[in-house]
Amino acid sequence: MQINLEILNYSKIEDDQKITNLNEKAIVPDMMLRRRLTRNARIALYLTDQIGTWDVPTIIGNAYGEVNETFEILRAIAAGETVSPTAFQNSVHNTPASYLSIVGKNKGYITTLSDLYETAHSVLRVGAVKSLSYERLLLIMSDSIDFERIDEVNRCGVTVMECGTAFLVRKTEKEATITLTGKEYPAYSPSVWPMLELFEQAAELGEKEKIIAIEI
Template structure:
């Protein structure tokens, strides 16, 4: 089965080490919530704002999840220290999408996927399925991996913070974009498919891509 989806809005943010300006103070006005946000949560809230998305169906993906908070928990256990309640709370895969829903009061369906290097494509597949019954879906894939000691593990020389998002709707028109997945230098492999799609949108008047389920 194949479904054509149209990209109506898109956003991307990335940095070799750490994204400096995510506009948290303006986007999350409640200080108590803002202080608890994970890095992925900050990135997702920023990208959603760039796409004009506040409420509705969301599909969120991350191959590695909340690595920074998970590493902090493991370091605390290793050092026989107390585990931070915030780090424990933020260590689950749906942290980012959950914080966004809290900030905006979003009560619509939210799905979180983690599928290794296939994460971003599977996010698009799930969104296409959701569009069989929804008018619009927000999709986002993020990796935030800038923790102490990452240099000893990061063998692929990827940027350590990277996020891509789209707002999608179903289309009956023919596809204008064909994605050939390939290795993307500097991009986490889990985001590669969506990054290629994002780049292909730069030189098109309409952004319609065929998703095979």
């Protein structure tokens, strides 16, 4: 089965270490809430703000979950220290979805997918299926892996430690204008490669219609 998705808007942000221009103070005026945000949550909030739509069903993908918080928990346990309640609360993979719901006051459908290197593909496939039920969908993919001692486990040569993409899409019967070729981006985690290629091809189309066919 094939479902075609039209891209209505899209955004991307990245940095070799930590992204610094996420506009957190404007997006989350509440200082106490802002201080609790994880890196993935900050990226998801920024991308949603860039898209400009807060009240649509949303699918968020992150391949590695909240590794910064998980590392802090493990470090505290190893050192015999008390585990931070905030780190414990934020260690689950759907943390960005919860903050997106709180900040955006989105009471609709929001879910998180974590499928390692297949995460981006899974977000697109689930987005295609959900487009049968919803008029528009926001698809977000983010990964933040700039945690302490990352060099000890980074065997893939990844140099871009934070990256996020977002696409506002809807189902369409129009012919596809975008075909993913499996292009590789060695500086990035393989989990985000399909979204990077999708963003690249969408940008190349300029003002033309941006439509991708998803096989289910």
